[in-house]
Amino acid sequence: MLDSPRLTIPARRAAPVVQDVRPSEPVDDPAQRRDLILLEQARSGSLDAFNGLVECYQDLLFALVARMVPDRDQAADAVQEAFFSAFRNLASFRGGSVRSWLSRIAINAAMDQQRLRKRRPSQPYPELEDESWQPPAGDDVDPERITLTAERGRALATALATITPDQRHAIVLFDVEGYDYAEIAELTGVSLGTVKSRIHRGRLALRERLEGSIGLFRGDQG
Amino acid sequence: MTRLSATDHATHDLELVASYASGDAIGPDLDAATALVARCPECAALHHDLRAIALALPTTSVPVRTRDFRLTPEQAASLRARGWRRLAAALAGPGFRFAAPLGTGLATLGITGLLLGTLAGSPLLGATTTAGAAGAAPNAALDSNAGAPPEKSASSAYAVLASAASSAAPSPAASIVDQLATNPEATRQAASPVPGALALQTAAPVPAGGPSGGDTLRDVQPAAGSPLVPLAALALILGLALVGVRLAGRRLARGA
Numbered sequence: 040m041l042d043s044p045r046l047t048i049p050a051r052r053a054a055p056v057v058q059d060v061r062p063s064e065p066v067d068d069p070a071q072r073r074d075l076i077l078l079e080q081a082r083s084g085s086l087d088a089f090n091g092l093v094e095c096y097q098d099l100l101f102a103l104v105a106r107m108v109p110d111r112d113q114a115a116d117a118v119q120e121a122f123f124s125a126f127r128n129l130a131s132f133r134g135g136s137v138r139s140w141l142s143r144i145a146i147n148a149a150m151d152q153q154r155l156r157k158r159r160p161s162q163p164y165p166e167l168e169d170e171s172w173q174p175p176a177g178d179d180v181d182p183e184r185i186t187l188t189a190e191r192g193r194a195l196a197t198a199l200a201t202i203t204p205d206q207r208h209a210i211v212l213f214d215v216e217g218y219d220y221a222e223i224a225e226l227t228g229v230s231l232g233t234v235k236s237r238i239h240r241g242r243l244a245l246r247e248r249l250e251g252s253i254g255l256f257r258g259d260q261g
Numbered sequence: 262m263t264r265l266s267a268t269d270h271a272t273h274d275l276e277l278v279a280s281y282a283s284g285d286a287i288g289p290d291l292d293a294a295t296a297l298v299a300r301c302p303e304c305a306a307l308h309h310d311l312r313a314i315a316l317a318l319p320t321t322s323v324p325v326r327t328r329d330f331r332l333t334p335e336q337a338a339s340l341r342a343r344g345w346r347r348l349a350a351a352l353a354g355p356g357f358r359f360a361a362p363l364g365t366g367l368a369t370l371g372i373t374g375l376l377l378g379t380l381a382g383s384p385l386l387g388a389t390t391t392a393g394a395a396g397a398a399p400n401a402a403l404d405s406n407a408g409a410p411p412e413k414s415a416s417s418a419y420a421v422l423a424s425a426a427s428s429a430a431p432s433p434a435a436s437i438v439d440q441l442a443t444n445p446e447a448t449r450q451a452a453s454p455v456p457g458a459l460a461l462q463t464a465a466p467v468p469a470g471g472p473s474g475g476d477t478l479r480d481v482q483p484a485a486g487s488p489l490v491p492l493a494a495l496a497l498i499l500g501l502a503l504v505g506v507r508l509a510g511r512r513l514a515r516g517a
Contacts, residue, residue, distance in 0.1 A: 090331040097330045105324035115328045122330050126340050130350050192322040195314070199321075214318035239279035242311050249314065256313035 070095075074137035082129045089129070093122055096138065100145040106211045107149040109200040114149070121148035146212070146226050153204045191255045198248040206241030213238050270303040278304050282311035345513070352510025364503030367496045374493025381489075 074095070080088030100121060105114040121144045132140055199207055208227060212218045213234075218226070223234045246253070274297075280286045281294030297304040332340070351357065 086332060086334060086337045089337070093331045098326055101326035101330075102323050105326075106321070111324070111327065114324070115326070118326070119328070119330055122332065123336070123340055126332060126337065128350075130356075131353060188320055189322070191317050192320060195317060195321050210318065214315055215321065217319075235280070235283070235285055236276070239276050239283060239285075242282070242314055243275055243279050245314050246307065246310050249310075253310055256310060256317055 096141050104145050104149040107208050113152050117148040117152040121145040194252045198245050202244045206237045209237035210241045278307050282308050349510045349513035360503045360507040364500040367500030371493045371497025378490040
């Protein structure tokens with residue numbers, strides 16, 4: 040099995056899209072234009088405009104933070120704190136992507152949350168049956184495949200909750216959110232080498248924790 | 262190809278295999294990792310699993326939020342900056358972004374101006390023009406007039422002190438000048454030879470016979486009247502103040 044053609048190494052994933060934060064760039068993206076208008080109105084004192092931004096991004100930010108912070112209540116607190124921080128610091132927005140700006144604030148809030156509650160025991164990820172967790176949307180309609188994906192997701196989520204926060208943050212940001220090494224290094228305040236090391240060790244730790252269910256992942260690569 | 266046993270695998274660098282699986286191994290590491298994966302079945306399995314896990318990670322379930330994060334008017338009111346927080350936010354904001362570069366530029370100009378003024382006023386160049394010279398000027402004047410009659414040398418010492426003090430207002434020289442102007446006794450004491458003053462040889466050599474008070478004043482006055490030093494000092498203070506205010510504003514805004 041190990042010599043099977045499946046072991047050939049496929050090309051590495053496509054490079055993540057790095058949003059250009061230069062304010063001089065013309066804004067072509069309608070969503071970005073909308074965000075900038077809402078942000079400008081919020082800066083002028085419109086709470087409705089700020090809440091418009093919250094409505095646009097609360098799902099995305101909660102999904103991001105909940106992957107980084109295993110406990111859902113803590114994750115919700117971190118997201119709320121991120122929006123508070125964004126509201127307080129509307130004046131410090133320096134142009135570029137509002138989505139990136141909010142994501143960075145949320146990531147910092149998630150890491151602060153982890154640091155603050157480091158000594159408290161974290162609860163594991165909820166079971167998949169919990170309706171607050173949904174499988175990712177996709178075109179896949181094969182029931183068998185959906186079940187397999189769901190099983191994998193549950194196993195991965197449980198394993199992710201048990202590795203160290205530093206490794207989890209790096210893996211979530213790299214493998215799930217698509218940030219590149221340099222961005223993660225900047226976000227987490229560590230060197231590029233440390234980011235790589237955390238990702239490599241984190242994956243090794245995940246593999247160790249998935250020992251019993253590693254069969255779910257084999258035979259479906261590339 | 263030679264296969265390695267499980268015993269060998271225990272000694273293998275698993276992080277190297279993980280690095281290879283991420284596509285990060287380069288150079289000798291890449292060669293070593295390729296050899297490991299090719300020769301050790303367990304390393305090959307590990308490599309395969311790590312890649313599979315990395316590919317599966319983006320497909321994990323999406324957590325659905327359980328709370329509405331929109332701000333209520335009460336929350337917004339409590340979060341809005343007031344008083345010093347508003348000021349700090351304004352100073353930290355993009356509207357005051359110019360402060361740091363402008364302040365740095367002004368401070369640089371100020372330092373440069375002060376340095377030029379100091380060099381121009383050094384004994385080697387034969388003039389006393391700077392604020393730094395303000396402290397040396399009284400002693401120099403006292404030294405050069407040590408042999409002159411008390412009244413005459415007292416008036417020239419006062420003139421030198423006055424001109425030096427005018428180029429550096431917040432200096433000890435200013436208070437001395439005031440003292441000399443209001444107290445004739447102090448003026449006479451200042452004119453008399455002082456050992457400490459005699460020891461300092463910072464002034465230009467005095468011709469035999471001694472210069473008149475008017476000569477000494479004429480030598481010093483043009484340099485003291487130069488606007489370079491006060492302007493440089495002003496630029497330095499203004500620049501430092503701008504940078505300081507910007508930094509303080511950012512720090513306060515971050516802490517608020």
